[in-house]
Amino acid sequence: MDVIRSALWKSLHSYQVYGANTNVGKTIISTAICNSLRRKFPDQKIWYLKPVSTGPLAEADDCHVGKFVSGINADCLFQFDEPVSPHIAAQQSSDNVPSDSELLQSIYSKLSQYADRAPGWALVETAGGVHSPGPSGTSQVDLYRPLRLPTILVGDSNLGGISSSISAFESLHVRGYDTNLILLFSNHKYKNHEYLVDYFSKRNVTVLSIPAPPEWQPDGGDFQRMSDYYDTLSESEPMEHALSLLKANHESRIENLESMASRASSVIWYPFSQHQSISTATITTIDSAYGDHFQTLNMSRERTRHPLLSPTFDGSASWWTQGLGHGNPELSLAAAYAAGRYGHVMFAGTVYEQALTLAETLLANMRNSRLSRVFYSDNGSTGIEVAVKMAFRASVVRNRWDATVKDLEVIGLKGSYHGDTIGAMDCSEPSVYNGKVGWYTGRGYWFEYPTVKMVNSTWIVEVPEALKPELGSGSQYRSVSEIFNLSGRQSEPLANRYRTYIQKIIKKLVKEDKRRFGALILEPVVLGAGGMIVVDPLFQKLLVEVVRESRDIFESGPLDTRADWTGLPVIFDEVFTGLYRLGRFSSASFIGVEPDISVHAKLLTGGVVPLCATLASESIFESFVSPDKSDALMHGHSYTAHAIGCTVAQASLTSMLAMERDRSWDDFKTQWQDSRGPEIWSVWSKEFIEKLSNDPAVAGVIGLGSVLAITLKDSAGSGYTSTISQDLQSRLTQGNGREWNIHSRVLGNVIYLMSSLTSTSQNIRVIEEFVDSALHSSV
Incomplete structure (x- = not known):
């Protein structure tokens, strides 16, 4: 699998040496550290690793270290002859140039070898400055991030070095590196050290200066002078301080990681968790995350020489929010920019660029002619509350009901769930x-x-037993695209049955039972928390159409020719299903109707910060326009349209739209091509889903966009309280002998996995193999 674990071993103190610029003395300081380590810890191994070197071999940095530090192991992985930037040297080389993943894997393999022979220390020295390119052209600060080695930054003691040192630190910091120490040469002319000590003391970062090396002289005595310099430096107070700090930081990091689960179990109240089943052993400790993976503490083996951290595939996409990879530098920089430019600015009667641009981007790409207004809130649940307030007010105004009416209800679907706040809860049927x-x-x-599901290699529309007398037994289809070919399916007998059934229920509810409704609310296509249920899209389409055609049933006021809704305002809860989670910008497009109100969160910010946008039509908006202040939409949060969220969301949408425009998902789409309906695709392979559908333990399976949901057979009954899927979840967590595992969530007898939008087909295929083997193995 193309994934690199963070590099951390108990017995190996490993650090990455970055430079604030070129020619700041990284190799000299690395040599000094190695020499001091050899003297201070004579019984431990010392390793120096240069991943990429350019220039003549005789002048290579690893040769310099090996020349002046006796007994050290100095390695270089990739050497290019031209003394230029690695990306240029690689272009001019006839040798095989490593990809980013190959380079990272080579570094990790070397460090693993060192750890096997530890206790000891390892320094990994980069080339040039923090943002100098690697062989592929990727900036080093991004290239090496998956390893997340703690960092020693070599500061710049020259003129302008204060700025370059601070800038280098910030580039590392915003990407999640831990910079333990800044070292630089003394320079009495510019006194950079004095300024940097004061500057970084406020940030709990230690800055130390060491004497500059002797200048080159043409008398041939350079080797001896440098040897004396390193020997003197190894016994100096700054080097002693530096080594003590590095050792203490390594030990405290491990101690903190190993104690976190125990500490958490006594102070944290976890969501959606029964604490009788939670213990130190069941809590996953996450050190960091990058790409599709958490880096989690490995508690399952003796770990003196084994890696402390394991890659764990984030199989729930961190509760459906993660879309562009953890640690995405573009999103991190967007958040930092907004924090620096604005912090938070209130959003009542004000506007700023990112909030406005985001609203315009959302409206333009929904391709919904009804939507014209954007209301911001802080998460999906509150966004739903806003949507219901909008819809209910519109219904009250249209029907000229008393504004204080208390008996309004919603129409929805069984198993739907719209959030945990009071109003959102009331929009769902009774449940756990x-x-x-x-x-x-x-x-x-x-x-x-x-x-909708696949069973025994066949896509089926399955009708519940209670509805079979009216709807029949359902239908079989040759492909999932055929199921979503709604224009073609309108002529099916099933369509007429749906329409008749819906009309009968609605008429009874309003005319006979005298119930009063203010909104239709749906999760388009997939009901998430209800069990990753795919609703027949034809049923949802006809439900919306029947409601809109039933003005005579729902409405008691005069027809407003300016209005763009009839019957009931239609709310689509796209908190989970929207923004490419199912493969399209808006999941409303799957069922071919335009809601009057649409709610979006989760993927909106790519998994960085909470934010929700509730989009509404102009006539919904106009229901609140009045000379009376109390008629306004009296809803808001202190952090409404917060700058960090809006800026990150705009960066996230820009990336997603670019991926669609650049056809980044074509590898996945190709295998799902089908002429019998619209483009419906999944990152999960067609072959894999079909194989699962034939498994005797599986009741049904769906794959749509990045979502995979496997419903397991449970003789004790299905539903959220089922425990049948927990064994499979446990096997995925244990890893079954692999160097990585899968973190997943279950919904009763349903276990689901979710990729990001940046997952590679190669990684998805490996995960599929693991799921298949775990399904057939025992705990």
């Missing part, structure tokens, strides 16, 4: 999420519906 909450009332009617 709200059943024991004292304020829950359940304000609505929730339709049963047919579902």
Whole structure:
């Protein structure tokens, strides 16, 4: 699998040496550190590693270190003859040039070899400055980030070095590196050290200066002078301080990691967790995350020489939020920029560039002619509350009901769930999420519906037993695209049955039961928390159409010719399903209807910070326009449209739209091509999903966009309280002998996995193999 674990061993003190610029003395300081380590720890191994070197072999940095430090192991992985930047030297080389992943794997392999022979120390010295390119052209600060080695920064003691040193530190810091120490040469003319000590003392970073090396002289005595310099330096107070600091930081990092689970179990109250089943052993300690993976503490083996951290595939996409890879530098920089430019600025009667640009981007790319306004809130649940407030007010105004009406309800689907705040809870039927909450009332009617899944290599629309007398037994289809070919399916007998069934229920609810409704609310295509249920898109389409055609049932006021909704305002909860989670910018496009209100969060900021946008039509907006202040949408948060969230969201959407424009997902789409309907695709392979569908333990499987959901057969019954999927979840967590494992979440008898939008087909195929083997192995 193309994934690198963070490099951390208990017995190996490993550090990466970065330079604030070229020619700041990285190799001299690395040599000095190695020489001092050899003297201070004579019984330990000392290694020096130069991943990439350019220039004549005789002048290579590893040769310099080996010349002046006796007994050291000095290695270089890739040597290029031209004394230029590595990316230029690589272009001019006839040798094989390593890819980023090959270079990282080579470094990790070397460090693993060192750890096997430890206890000891290893220094990994980079080339040039922090942002100098590697052989592929990737900036080193991004190239080496997956290893997340603690950093020694060699500061610049020359004129202008204060700026370059601080800039280098910030480039490392914003990408999640831990810079333990800054070393630089003394320079009494510029006194950079004095300024940097004061500057970094406020940031809890130690800055030490050491004497500059002797200048070159044409008398041939340079070797002896440098040897004397290193020997003297090895016994100096700054070097003693530096080594003590590095040793203490290494030990405290490990001690902190190893104690976190125990400390957490006594002070943290976890969400959606029964604490009787939580212990120190069940808590996953995450040191960092990068790409598709957490780097988690490995507690399963004797770890003196084994890696302390293991890559763990983030199989829930961190509760459906992660889309562009953990540690994405573009999103990190966007957040830092907004924090630096604005911090937080209030958003009542004000505007700033990023909030406006984001609103315009969302409206333009929804391709929904109804939507014209954007309301910001802090997360999906509150965004739903906003949407319901909007819809209910529009219904009250249209029907000229008393503004204080208290009996309005929603129409929705069984198994849907829209969030954990009071109003959002009331939009869902009774369930394990709200059943024991004292304020829950359940304000609505929730339709049963047919579902979509693959069973025994066949895509089916399955009708619940209770609906079979009216809808029949369902249908089989040759492909998932055929199921989403809604224009073609309109002529099916099933379509007429759906329409008749929906009309009958609606008429009974309003005319006979005298219930009053203010909104239709749907999760388009997939019900997330309800169990990753794919609803027959034809049923959802016809439900919206019937509601909109039923003005005579729902509306009591005069027709407003300016309005763009009839029957009920339609809310689409795209918090989970929107923004390419299912392969399209808006999941509304799958069912071919335009909602009046649309709610978006989760992937909106690429998994960096919370933010939600509720989009509404102009007529919904106009329901709140009045001379009376109390008629306004009285909803907001102190952090409404916070600058960091809006800036990151704009960067996230820009990246996603570029990926679609650049056809980045074509490798996945090709295998799903089908002429029987619209483009429906998944990162999960067609072959893999078909194989799962034939497994005797599997009741059904779906793959759509980045979502894979496997429903397991459970003789004790299905639903959220089922425990049947926990064994499979455990096997994925244990890793079954692999150097990586999978973190997953379960929803009763459903186990689901979710990739990011940047996952590679190679990695997905490896994960598929693991899931398949775990399904057939025992704990």
